[in-house]
Amino acid sequence: VDADRALNPDNDDDEVGGDDVPSSCASSCLCAPCAPLMGFNTRLRRVFGWQLLAFVFSADFFVKGAAKHLIASSFLPYAQKYLKFSAQAFQRFDVLVSFPWMLKPFLGVLTDTTPVFGYKKRAYLTFVSLCGTIAIFMIGSMTFHPEDGMKFAVLVTLVNTLIAFSDVLTGARLFEAMSLNQTSGGDLLTYSWMLTTIGAIVGTALSYIGLETGQYRMIYWFAFPCALQLVFTSAFGLLPEKKVPSDYSAHAMAKKHWNKFLLAFIITICSLGVIAIQLVSGIVDDFVTCFLCCVSIAAVLCCAIYWCLEKKVAL
Structure with missing residues (x-):
């Protein structure tokens, strides 16, 4: 050892491996907390492909997470400041503008029945993203x-x-991918909800700036x-989707799944x-009439679900 030190005076390391071992250990320690997340992401990318993961990030983090919570937090103060809505007027307004959520089925x-340019999702997403x-x-x-x-409501x-x-x-495409890869399907759903939750936190934090200063x-x-980024990710086909065949028949699909x-x-x-x-003011102001209407709608829905779906699913 003394001879080696004499021949190599610049090498003062007493341990085998020199400075590389502590440096490598330090890097490993820093990366250790992220290792499970990196492995999770690598596994998803290997099974489902980077395109689907990238589009889920685009739709769930930016739109379903951040944009949704940004806008939802500003409805009431914006309407009160500029439109002078009363509490009752805002309640009606909120139900009216939430109508698209009721149309999800x-x-x-x-x-599914009306592809545009050979695709079931791309053109619809692009057009709706642009309008929104x-x-x-x-x-x-x-x-x-x-x-x-009325203009604001539209x-x-x-x-x-x-x-x-x-x-x-996006959810429909996720469930398609999950059905083809059932062993990793839960991981994909976790990825989607994780992005939505993080996006919601970011959106809520950003909305606080406008709410605190009154700059809605x-x-x-x-x-x-x-919202703008979804226009480009949709238009350029980031969402992986196969083009429907030329002999695709919407009538045949409707006949096969008539109950749904x-x-x-x-x-x-x-x-x-x-x-x-x-x-209708007459219904809203009359509690009994409003209650009976709501119960009737709920009864119709329950009967329809029981009749149209398989009994074990409906129950």
Whole structure:
């Protein structure tokens, strides 16, 4: 050892491996907390492909998570400040603009039976994303007055249509992938909900800035790029989707799954009934009438579910 030190005076390490061992250990210690997450992501990418994971990030983190919570947090203060909504008026407004969420079964039927340019999801997502992004831009840039309530309601409905469409179509693609890879399907669902939750936290934190300062339009400008990026990811086909064959028959699909299509139609009609209850003052103001209408709608839905679906699923 002494001879080696004499021949190599610059080498003062007493341990085998020199400085590389402590450095390697330090790097390993720093990366250790992230190792499970990196392994989780690598496994998902190997099974489902990077395109699906990237689009889920685009839709769930930015739209379903961040944009949704940014906009939801600003509805009430924005309407009170610029449109002078009362509590009762805002309740009706909230039900009206939430209508796209009630149409989720119908949206699924529409996209499955009516492909556009050979794709079931791409064109719909692109068009709805573009409309929703324009609506967010208009809300953030326009000055509304109390007489502009209907205009504001239409724009907010378009925004909710964007979020609902994104949720339905991305979720449908997720379940398709999960059905083909059942052993890793739970991991994909965890990935989706993790991104949605993180996006919701980010959106809520950003909305606090606008709510605290009273600059509610700023919240919509935060949401604008979140919605805009979905236009490009949808238009350029980031969501992996096979083109429907030339002999595709929507009639054959409807005939095969007639019970599910019928249930979607009944749910849509019942949703329209819920909207009608909120818009008719005579029903809303009369508790008994409102209660009976709600019970009737619930009864129709229960009967339809029991009749249209398999008994073990319906129960």
